[in-house]
Amino acid sequence: MEFVLADGTKIRRKISECFLKLAEVKAEGHSPVILGEKGDDENLLGVVTLKIFGLVLDPFNRVFKPMRAILA
Numbered sequence: 001m002e003f004v005l006a007d008g009t010k011i012r013r014k015i016s017e018c019f020l021k022l023a024e025v026k027a028e029g030h031s032p033v034i035l036g037e038k039g040d041d042e043n044l045l046g047v048v049t050l051k052i053f054g055l056v057l058d059p060f061n062r063v064f065k066p067m068r069a070i071l072a
Helices: 047-052
Strands: 003-004 009-011 016-023 028-037 055-058 062-064
Touching: 028 047, 047 055
Parallel strands: none
Antiparallel strands: 003 009, 016 028, 055 062
16 A cells, blocks of 8 residues: 655555554554554554544553543
8 A cells, every 4th residue: 555654755565454452551452554664663553543442642641541432
């Protein structure tokens, strides 16, 4: 799949799925992942994974918090 980075650079990466355990919030489950390559510098927990686990990130305290779910 092709991705556009924040600086406008386009890259292609393979996509897969993995099983994750987030010990900090006692959550586990399957999530799609983008497979990095040699030279890729950062590991990121993306918004799709956070949503699957029902979490949001508190950017000020750098901790996960439960998502406020709305049933509509």
